[in-house]
Structures are given as C-alpha cells and as structure tokens.
Amino acid sequence: MWGYLRLELLTVLRDRHYLFFTLAVPVGFYLLWSSVFTAERPDPMTGLALPVDIMVSMASYGALGATLMTTGVRLAAERRSGWLRQxxxxxxxxxxxxxxxxxxxxSLGLPAVVLVGFASVVYQGVRLSPGQWAAIVVLLWVGTLPFAALGTLIGSLVGPDAAQPVTIGCYFALAIGGGLWLPLSVLPEAIRDVAGWLPSTRFAELGRAVAAGHAPSPAAGLVLAGWTLLLGALAVAAYRRASVAR
Amino acid sequence: MEAISVENVSKNYGDVRAVDALSLDVPAGQVVALLGPNGAGKSTAVGITLGLVRPDAGRVSLFGAAPAEAAARGRVGAMLQDGALVPNLTVREVVGFVRGLYPAPMPLDEVLEIAGLTALAGRRTGALSGGQAQRVRFATAIAGAPGVLVLDEPTAALDVAARRAFWTGIRAYAGEGRTVLFATHRLEEADENADRVVVVARGRVVADGTPAEIKARVGGRAVRFALGDQPAAGLDRLPGVTGLEVRGGVATLRTGDPDGVVAELYRTGLRVRDLEIVTPALEDAFLSLTSKER
Known part of the structure; x- marks a missing residue:
C-alpha cells in the first residue's frame, strides 16, 4: 500500500507538466492578479481583502487542477498501456x-496550496493565524475528494487521447464557474446563479470562510458531500466496468 | 496438486470462438510451451489462466485456488504482451515496487542480475530500448519469486542475442522447481526451451507432448544432400525412409532415423555431396498439426 502510494507520488512529482500546470501556473497567476487587482475595498461577495481572496482562489485552482489532471489522464493511459492489468x-x-x-x-493538490499561500505571505504580506493556515490546508485537501472522483470517472470512460481535452474542459469550466479565475462578483448573473451548485465554488468557499475567520457554511459541506457521493458512485461503477475481466 | 489446471475453458468474442473447450494440466516444475500460429487463441488462453479474461465456460485453478486468489497470495508472475511500464521511474524503482508487493520475493540485486539489468538499474524507464523494456517486464514478472510464471510471447521484440540471454534467464528461474507457461509462435523457441509442447490451433489443443514426440508425430527429421543429375530411383525404398522429395537437384529424405539413413545412403554408390541432417521438422509438424483439422 505505502509502496504503491510512494510510486504514484514519485511518478507525478517527476513530471514537468504537473509541476508547471499545478504549481507554476497558480503561483504565477497569483502574482499577476494580486498586482492587477489592487483595490483597497474587500471583494463584495466574499468580504475578503483582495490579496487574501485571490490567494484562496489560486490555491483552490491549483489543488483542483492537480487532483483532476493526475487522475483522469493517467488512469486512461494506464488502462490502455496494460499497467493496470499487470x-x-x-x-x-x-x-x-x-x-x-x-x-x-x-495529496498532489497540497503543494499548490502551500506554495500559493507562501507567495501571498511573501509577496502581498497576507497574514493569517497558524490555525487558519492549517485549517485551509486540511480543508483544501479533504475538499478535493469530488474532483478525484470526477477524474476517476473520466479516466474510466474515455481513452487516453480524449482524457486530456475532457479533463481540461472540466477543469476550466469548474474554475471559471466557481469564481477561481475571476471573482464571482464580476461575473455575469447567469454564472452566479449556477455557481452555488458547483463543487468548485464550494471548495473555494471552504478556504474563504476560514480566511474570513469563521467556519464554512453547512451548505458548502452539503454540496461537496453530494457531489462526492454522486461522482463517487458513478466513478466506482465506471471503474468496475472498465477494469473487470471480460 | 497441479500448478496450473485449465478445465474445458471456452471463450467467444462475438461470433469468433477464440478458445474452444481447452484443457491443460501443468504439474509444478514443468516448463510448458503453448505453441500456435497468430490468432490461435494463445493470448486469450493466457488471459483466462491469469484471471484477466473471464471464460464463457470452464474453470481455471492455480495451485488449487482461483486465479485472483492465487495472485493475491503472490503465487503468480506474468509478462503480458501489452504490459507497459510507468513513466518517470528508474528500472530499480519499478522492479523494486513490484517485488515489494510479494510476500517472499527474491533479492532485488538477484532479480536485476537474472534479467540482465544490473547496469541499467538507475535508468528511467522512458529511456530504454524496446528490448531493455522487455527485460524490465521480465524482471517484474519474476521479482516476487512466484511459483507460476506465465509469459505471453515474451521474446517478440527481441533480437537473436537478446532472445538467447532472455531464455538463459528463464531457465535459471525455472531451474528452481518453478512452473513456467509461455505462449509462442516460434517453433524453435518451444523446441529449445520447453519440457513439453502444447500445440494450439483455433482455440483447441491439437497436440501435446515432449518436443521430440511432437516431431516424431510427423515423421521426424530429414536427410538432405545434393543429388545433381544422378538418378533418384530407389532412394525412397531405402530402409527407414518415409518420404522422398527431389527439387532442384537436392534430395530430401524424411526419416525417423537419420543416422541409419545416412549409412544406407553411402552404400548406394551415389556421390553424396553437401550432406546435412535437417530438423525443420518441428516447423512441418506444426503446419501439419495445425492444418489437419481444417
């Protein structure tokens, strides 16, 4: 079990694409956005100061991406290559x-959370209590569960060629709809209406609530749990179908 | 208890009957070749034996247990045709990982040694040649010291020298009382490396015996020499000759006793040039056995 976990982590951590997309991109975006959006007043919807708000957005964006990208595409490739049969x-x-x-x-989402948080402290002087940092890391770890299930579902349903575009499509849709790229307060009404039902919005909300100094809303927990159950059940069924002896 | 027991197994893919009521018992310690042309159903039979393909009928047991159960106990090692390697890892990491899954594995250095990978241990799997990757797959198959080793066309991507080294490794492994079942379409491979050859055609076993027995079933070997323009009359009546073929001034005498035929040949008074005793007979055996049932 631990040998396999070590192997899985090593394979990804040595992959330059992973390092670029899940670490360099969120950190780079953080540095960029936090320099561009410099208004003094907090975000009208989240009530957080912009450097903090963008930090949570980019940490969530990085963790979500790492989880999605390291499940679906790899699973599809391993199904094709015969490694899973082996x-x-x-x-x-x-x-x-x-x-x-x-x-x-x-777990592969964690480095992005830590690095973006570190960048916010160093570059924008964001200050949160150690307890808040710890809570953000833990919640943004547990909260990736529905995305791991989504990745497994994609990797079980489609082949290696389609897995990459499908995953990236889901990734970007969740990121944009969830207000991770741009705050929901500047997005059109239509997106804001569905945002509350998206796991990505609620995922980021975990971090935003802690950063604002209170516990996440029960609604956030319920939406995430609902998606986890739904996607998890579909993923298990699809994975079974894809991997049973036929 | 048989190491491998396949009972009356059948498998259809749509209208195609890949495996047709195939049975095979392999006692522990035997090295068995599953020999047949491409499309004979060897890979399907191997997949069923390993529990990777579910048969429509029949059953398989490995050391008395279902294949998945035997695998869970670490008694099975396999080299599949499409078994790829995980990227971004070194040879030592991949082999070491698989080895670590088994309850009583071989020492890692010994595995690398047998597979001829000692010098490549630190190399990333993505930087290996086809033949080297194949050796890594062999190493992962034996790393856990499984009692049953199943190999599906194991030398397909190897050149002659690599093939020889590979079989040396297999023999070293099998020498310790382990059971090996390998599928191949290469006749000499079955002949040279197996204790027993099971010939498969259209999903059925058409012959089963030692390599020598398989050969004997189609008239053994042949004595061949340059006849030139001498008359061939009477050659087919020499003691021990079961068939005669003259083509382009070369006479081929089929026989089960080439030594006796050679002695007789010199008594005929013919000028015998370029004499050779050929053993392509397994090839012929193979063709006649696999086409007989058509």
Whole structure:
C-alpha cells in the first residue's frame, strides 16, 4: 500500500507538466492578479481583502487542477498501456489501487496550496493565524475528494487521447464557474446563479470562510458531500466496468 | 496438486470462438510451451489462466485456488504482451515496487542480475530500448519469486542475442522447481526451451507432448544432400525412409532415423555431396498439426 502510494507520488512529482500546470501556473497567476487587482475595498461577495481572496482562489485552482489532471489522464493511459492489468496479477488488490490513487490525487493538490499561500505571505504580506493556515490546508485537501472522483470517472470512460481535452474542459469550466479565475462578483448573473451548485465554488468557499475567520457554511459541506457521493458512485461503477475481466 | 489446471475453458468474442473447450494440466516444475500460429487463441488462453479474461465456460485453478486468489497470495508472475511500464521511474524503482508487493520475493540485486539489468538499474524507464523494456517486464514478472510464471510471447521484440540471454534467464528461474507457461509462435523457441509442447490451433489443443514426440508425430527429421543429375530411383525404398522429395537437384529424405539413413545412403554408390541432417521438422509438424483439422 505505502509502496504503491510512494510510486504514484514519485511518478507525478517527476513530471514537468504537473509541476508547471499545478504549481507554476497558480503561483504565477497569483502574482499577476494580486498586482492587477489592487483595490483597497474587500471583494463584495466574499468580504475578503483582495490579496487574501485571490490567494484562496489560486490555491483552490491549483489543488483542483492537480487532483483532476493526475487522475483522469493517467488512469486512461494506464488502462490502455496494460499497467493496470499487470498490477492485477500481483498481490495488490483492486480496492487498494483505487484507494491509493484517490489518496495520491488528493495529496498532489497540497503543494499548490502551500506554495500559493507562501507567495501571498511573501509577496502581498497576507497574514493569517497558524490555525487558519492549517485549517485551509486540511480543508483544501479533504475538499478535493469530488474532483478525484470526477477524474476517476473520466479516466474510466474515455481513452487516453480524449482524457486530456475532457479533463481540461472540466477543469476550466469548474474554475471559471466557481469564481477561481475571476471573482464571482464580476461575473455575469447567469454564472452566479449556477455557481452555488458547483463543487468548485464550494471548495473555494471552504478556504474563504476560514480566511474570513469563521467556519464554512453547512451548505458548502452539503454540496461537496453530494457531489462526492454522486461522482463517487458513478466513478466506482465506471471503474468496475472498465477494469473487470471480460 | 497441479500448478496450473485449465478445465474445458471456452471463450467467444462475438461470433469468433477464440478458445474452444481447452484443457491443460501443468504439474509444478514443468516448463510448458503453448505453441500456435497468430490468432490461435494463445493470448486469450493466457488471459483466462491469469484471471484477466473471464471464460464463457470452464474453470481455471492455480495451485488449487482461483486465479485472483492465487495472485493475491503472490503465487503468480506474468509478462503480458501489452504490459507497459510507468513513466518517470528508474528500472530499480519499478522492479523494486513490484517485488515489494510479494510476500517472499527474491533479492532485488538477484532479480536485476537474472534479467540482465544490473547496469541499467538507475535508468528511467522512458529511456530504454524496446528490448531493455522487455527485460524490465521480465524482471517484474519474476521479482516476487512466484511459483507460476506465465509469459505471453515474451521474446517478440527481441533480437537473436537478446532472445538467447532472455531464455538463459528463464531457465535459471525455472531451474528452481518453478512452473513456467509461455505462449509462442516460434517453433524453435518451444523446441529449445520447453519440457513439453502444447500445440494450439483455433482455440483447441491439437497436440501435446515432449518436443521430440511432437516431431516424431510427423515423421521426424530429414536427410538432405545434393543429388545433381544422378538418378533418384530407389532412394525412397531405402530402409527407414518415409518420404522422398527431389527439387532442384537436392534430395530430401524424411526419416525417423537419420543416422541409419545416412549409412544406407553411402552404400548406394551415389556421390553424396553437401550432406546435412535437417530438423525443420518441428516447423512441418506444426503446419501439419495445425492444418489437419481444417
């Protein structure tokens, strides 16, 4: 189990695409946005000072992306390449494979959260209490669960060629609709109407609530739990279908 | 208890019957070749044996357990045709990882040694040649010291020298009382490396025996020499000759006893030039066995 987790993490951490898209991009965007949006007043919808608000957005964006990108595309590739078949003749159990892949995908979002947070402290002088930082890291770790399920669903349904565009499509739609690229307060009404139902909005809300000094709303927890159950059930069914002996 | 027991297994893909009531028992310690042309159903049979393909009928057990159960206990190692490697890892990391999954594996350095990977241990899997990658897949198959090793066309991507080194590795592994089942369409590979050859055609077993027995079933070997323009009359009546073919001044005498035929040949008074005893007979055996049932 731990050997497999180590292997999964090593494979991704040595991948330059991962490092670029999930670390360099969110940090770069943070530096850019926090320099461009310099208004003194807080964001009207979240009530957070802009450097803090953008920090949470970009940390969420990076974690979401890392989780999605390291599940779907890799799973599709491993289904095609025969590596998963190869594992099935070893003592490693199928449920361990799924559990480890989920855990790895969730954990691979953490470096982005930590780095963006670090950038906000160094570059914009953001100050939160140690307890708040810890809570943000933990919540943005647990909160990636629905995205790990979505990635597993994509990787089980489509082949390696389609997995990349489908994943990126979901990634960008969730990021934009969830107010991670631009704050929801500047987005059109239509997007704002659906945003509350998106897991990405609620995912970022976990961090925004902690940064604002209070607990996340029950609605955020419910929406995330709902998506996790729905996508998780679909992912398990699709993964079974994709991997059973036929 | 048989190491591998395949009972009456069938598998259809749509209208195509890939495996047709195939049965095969392999006692522990035997090295068995599953020999057949492409499309004979070897890969499907291998997949069923490993529990990767679900048969429509019949059952398989490995050491008395279902394939998945045997795999869970670490008794199975396999080299599949499409088994790819994970990227961004070194040879040592991949082999070490698979090795670590098994309850009683071989020492890592010994695995690398047998597979001829000692010098490549630190290299990333993405930077390997086809033959080197194949050796890594072999290493992952044996790393756990499984009692049953199943190989599907293991030398397909290898050149002659690599093929020889590969079989040396397999023999070193099998020498310790382990069971090996390998699928191949290469006749000499089955002949040279197996204790027993099971010939498969259209999903069925058409012959099963030692390499020598398989050859004997179609008249053994052949004595061939340059006849030139000498008359061929009477050659087919020499003791021990079961067939005669003269083509382009070269006579081929089929026989089960080439030594006796050579002795007789010199008594005929013919000028015998370019004499050779050929053993392409397994190739012929193979063709006649696999086409007989058509």
């Amino acid at each position: 594992l099935r003749v070893t003592p490693l159990r199928a449920r361990t494979v799924v559990a480890v892949k989920t855990l790895a995908a969730m």
